[in-house]
Amino acid sequence: MIVVSSKIMAKFLHIADIHLGISRYRRFGTADRTRDFFEAWSDCIQRYALEEQVDFVLIAGDFFDTRRVEPQAMNHAMFCLMKLKAAGIPVIVIEGNHDQREASNQFSWLRSLSRWGFVRLLEPFYEDDGTIRFDSWNEQRGSGSYIDIETRDAKFRIFGTTWYGTTVTRQLPILVDEVRQHRREDAFNVMLLHTDVEGQMNRPIPALPVAKINELKAVVDYLALGHTHKNFEIDGWVYNPGSLEACSVDEYANIRGAYLVEVKEGKHEARLMRDYHQRPFVRFRFEVSGRATPEELHEALFAALRSEITPHDPDDEDSLAPVLELTLAGQLGFKSSLLEINRLREEIREEFHPFLCIARDITVPVEYAVATGSSEHYSRGDRERRVIESLIARDARYQLQATEMTDLTLEAKRLALAEEQPEKIVALIEQRLSALPVASMESAS
Ligand SMILES: [Mn+2]
Structure with missing residues (x-):
């Protein structure tokens, strides 16, 4: 397909892990974080795709939080996809682990959106004997494994893959071969891949070794990653923007954003853009040890909160109320049934007006104190045991x-x-x- 552009430089936006329709926050029951994911997506597209007049947008997997897309999530998706279509900006998407088509089902919302022309879903195809086949884009069918985009100043060939899970290390040589066969010498070759990379995430699970990724370097100019919900870059050609928003409390401290990439004469410059709707987050940890009664704990906790946290002004429309995470740690000096954590949370909400207050109780109740004994002498693992x-x-x-x-x-x-x-x-x-x-x-x- 051809896009005619009159700009000096070719430009694209690379995002990943939008997780539209995310519902994991509902168990906290109070505020609708789902809306934040829409605001992040919509604000990001407005600022960095529409206003920047990019030539195309890449979404490297997990556009939706679930493969069974909720009506509200589809509304959120279409709000921007319609604007992008009207502006003539193609959106190139691959499946992630969250929105991957069921193996037994040939239909998926991503395939439908692709067929209707709102996204271009790139995916490898399989021969009857299971071997991978890369097909060029077919505009009528709305399907293909790679697509060409041409601007006045640059030619792009973009390759899509799918979610391979722990088999990615084994699949990669096959993908490298396919890309080598189909890459375009006179173009800027981009590949989309949804995977963790060794040494770049906090989880103790298998990931793609960097040495393996380097096999792609000879055939790909820009590797557009998704999956790990925090930003990283490797050697100026592998880029992972991170999720647009924090998908769990553990992710709040991560850096995340959207890559705005300019390409000129085969060289590129990728900038991580972060100035869009992102819910602020405040983490507060309080040591309960030494507080003999609930009243004493309450008094000390609120004194500490007041000295460190500025209440959000509900009338201030320019600033976003933060998510406040309170962690109570240490050895409880009284029966755990006397620790009324829901009441504490209620009082914090009334006084500090956070968007959401998450309370985590990791105190050791007095009943269990025997087991930990003089706990300082033991490692965390020993104490757990x-x-x-x-x-x-x-x-x-x-x-x-x-x-x-x-x-x-x-x-x-x-x-x-x-x-x-x-x-x-x-x-x-x-x-x-x-x-x-x-x-x-x-x-x-
Ligand atoms: Mn994800």
């Missing part, structure tokens, strides 16, 4: 197997953090439980 073991030992049925049960608990936790399939974790638990001596389990019931 001692707490779990003492809790298990309180149950007469498991007293004799407390050590084995603790091992099992910790292993199940490790697997869950590594995003192992739930069925596999359940299978492991069943197998280990059946291996424990039965007599003692019956004796106490």
